[in-house]
Amino acid sequence: MIKTDILIIGAGPVGMFAVFEAGLLKLRCHLIDALPQEGGQCSEIYPKKPIYDIPGFPEVMAGELIDNLAEQIKPFEPTYTLGERAETIEKQEDGTFIVTTNRGTKHNAPIIFIAGGLGSFEPRKPPIPNIKEYEDRGVEYIIRDPEIYRNKKVVISGGGDSALDWSVFLTDVASEVTLVHRRNEFRGALDSVDKVAKLYKEGKINLITEAEVKEIRGEEKVESLLIKHKTKGDIIKETDHFIPLFGLSPKLGPIANWGLEIQKNAIIVNNALDYQTNIPGIFAIGDVNTYPGKLKLILCGFHEATIAVQYAYNIIFPDKRYVMKYTTVNGVTGFDGETKKADATVVKSII
Amino acid sequence: MDDLDITIKITDREGVKHEIQAPTDMAMNVMEVIRSYELAPEGTIGICGGMAMCASCQCYVLSDHELPEMGIDEDMMLAEAFYVEDNSRLGCQIPIIKDLDGLEIQLAPESESE
Ligand SMILES: Cc1cc2nc3c(=O)[nH]c(=O)nc-3n(C[C@H](O)[C@H](O)[C@H](O)COP(=O)(O)OP(=O)(O)OC[C@H]3O[C@@H](n4cnc5c(N)ncnc54)[C@H](O)[C@@H]3O)c2cc1C
Ligand code: FES
Numbered sequence: 001m002i003k004t005d006i007l008i009i010g011a012g013p014v015g016m017f018a019v020f021e022a023g024l025l026k027l028r029c030h031l032i033d034a035l036p037q038e039g040g041q042c043s044e045i046y047p048k049k050p051i052y053d054i055p056g057f058p059e060v061m062a063g064e065l066i067d068n069l070a071e072q073i074k075p076f077e078p079t080y081t082l083g084e085r086a087e088t089i090e091k092q093e094d095g096t097f098i099v100t101t102n103r104g105t106k107h108n109a110p111i112i113f114i115a116g117g118l119g120s121f122e123p124r125k126p127p128i129p130n131i132k133e134y135e136d137r138g139v140e141y142i143i144r145d146p147e148i149y150r151n152k153k154v155v156i157s158g159g160g161d162s163a164l165d166w167s168v169f170l171t172d173v174a175s176e177v178t179l180v181h182r183r184n185e186f187r188g189a190l191d192s193v194d195k196v197a198k199l200y201k202e203g204k205i206n207l208i209t210e211a212e213v214k215e216i217r218g219e220e221k222v223e224s225l226l227i228k229h230k231t232k233g234d235i236i237k238e239t240d241h242f243i244p245l246f247g248l249s250p251k252l253g254p255i256a257n258w259g260l261e262i263q264k265n266a267i268i269v270n271n272a273l274d275y276q277t278n279i280p281g282i283f284a285i286g287d288v289n290t291y292p293g294k295l296k297l298i299l300c301g302f303h304e305a306t307i308a309v310q311y312a313y314n315i316i317f318p319d320k321r322y323v324m325k326y327t328t329v330n331g332v333t334g335f336d337g338e339t340k341k342a343d344a345t346v347v348k349s350i351i
Numbered sequence: 352m353d354d355l356d357i358t359i360k361i362t363d364r365e366g367v368k369h370e371i372q373a374p375t376d377m378a379m380n381v382m383e384v385i386r387s388y389e390l391a392p393e394g395t396i397g398i399c400g401g402m403a404m405c406a407s408c409q410c411y412v413l414s415d416h417e418l419p420e421m422g423i424d425e426d427m428m429l430a431e432a433f434y435v436e437d438n439s440r441l442g443c444q445i446p447i448i449k450d451l452d453g454l455e456i457q458l459a460p461e462s463e464s465e
Contacts, residue, residue: 045399118394122464127433159431187427246431249398249405249464265394 004030007109009086012040014286014301015115016069021309023076034085034120039066075334085120087254111312116288118250126244138222139242149174158245164192171204178206266290274311275304283308357452363390364458373447381442382408401443406432408442409459433462
């Protein structure tokens with residue numbers, strides 16, 4: 001069981017910044033995210049696009065903002081459960097919560113921050129009628145362990161970076177790699193496109209373009225695919241695995257069933273006070289919450305995180321008195337004991 | 352009707368038809384108009400904010416209005432989207448302008464991820 005002071009569900013920019021504010025109050029945080037990396041929408045959807053409305057940053061790349069946040073929270077030694085989705089929550093008799101992920105990892109904390117943004121990022125599934133029957137029987141939407149493809153035949157479909165990059169990667173692992181895409185053109189980084197083109201010329205990747213996987217066949221598991229070509233008709237392709245890589249899309253998912261008040265796909269919070277939900281001890285911050293006047297902006301999420309942390313502190317230490325301190329005045333002391341502090345004033349006679 | 356408004360006919364994902372007024376002076380696009388009228392649940396449309404990066408705003412154009420030409424981003428996004436037809440467009444790439452008065456569209460189904 002992973003134990004912490006504040007368990008943060010969602011490692012987007014808002015969840016990350018909450019670690020900093022909690023650290024100032026000496027509270028420890030653990031973050032859960034369905035994605036294999038931190039940064040939420042900023043990392044998953046638009047890492048290379050500029051943001052212009054972060055106060056104090058005339059322009060910052062979304063990916064760079066996340067790198068900066070990671071650096072900023074490092075002294076507070078956040079811990080992570082990545083690549084897992086928070087699935088259930090249970091309140092214990094002692095008032096703390098246990099959150100369990102889809103992979104069975106259990107976390108225990110007195111305070112929960114839901115910073116789930118638009119929801120947990122889940123793979124987009126192509127509308128192939130019987131695809132669900134083959135999930136985990138040869139159909140995988142996310143590559144967790146490339147080793148399962150060793151010496152197997154794989155068909156990847158998609159036209160973006162992840163389809164290209166995994167096709168390249170798996171040529172060294174699988175016995176045969178086929179990439180299927182609806183167009184002749186690919187959308188990935190130039191470098192990835194060039195690599196696939198090279199491997200194709202060397203006969204290491206099969207490319208089937210202007211084509212789409214329409215049907216999956218096989219008794220117990222995937223055995224072959226019916227691929228429809230725009231002009232050349234149907235192709236039957238034998239394969240052990242079919243990996244559709246069409247990007248991820250956020251879904252509020254299990255959180256919607258936690259007994260929280262939901263309005264328009266977001267969690268209602270008390271914005272007049274502390275961003276707590278209808279369940280005491282569970283806060284919701286960032287894109288995932290709603291209240292009159294809500295704006296889904298990073299800077300608003302940062303504000304909400306800061307306020308919520310102060311109230312979380314009050315819940316954990318009801319008897320302790322506390323006043324907010326400026327970081328400039330007090331510096332930032334990490335859990336390793338190191339302090340970042342403003343330089344002391346220099347007093348020195350000149351003559 | 353305000354002079355600056357145009358009428359758009361939208362069939363939502365449940366098949367319900369709506370006739371709405373859209374302003375031409377607010378630099379809005381079709382996806383944003385759909386959101387402002389809440390014709391699709393929040394979280395199911397406009398996920399990328401209108402950057403032609405998610406296809407959650409895909410719609411079928413039913414009338415024969417002349418639309419702005421498809422940019423490379425839109426074209427490539429549609430190459431990876433599901434339920435794409437010959438008349439598919441991304442709503443976020445269609446700005447609301449006077450010439451589109453009477454435009455008729457239908458929202459494409461939401462892509463599955465559960
Ligand atoms: C293209 C684009 C451009 C944008 N431009 C701007 C801009 O210019 N300025 C601005 O302020 N904002 C902008 N935004 C919005 C901004 O990115 C969001 O406001 C911000 O990411 C919200 O942060 P968050 O931490 O609340 O949520 P998110 O970034 O959405 O992160 C939430 C995380 O929670 C995880 N999660 C959710 N549920 C679960 C669960 N049950 N288990 C595990 N993990 C879960 C998700 O996987 C996700 O990683 C833009 C958004 C997009 C898409
Ligand atoms: S809103 Fe994402 S493609 Fe239009």
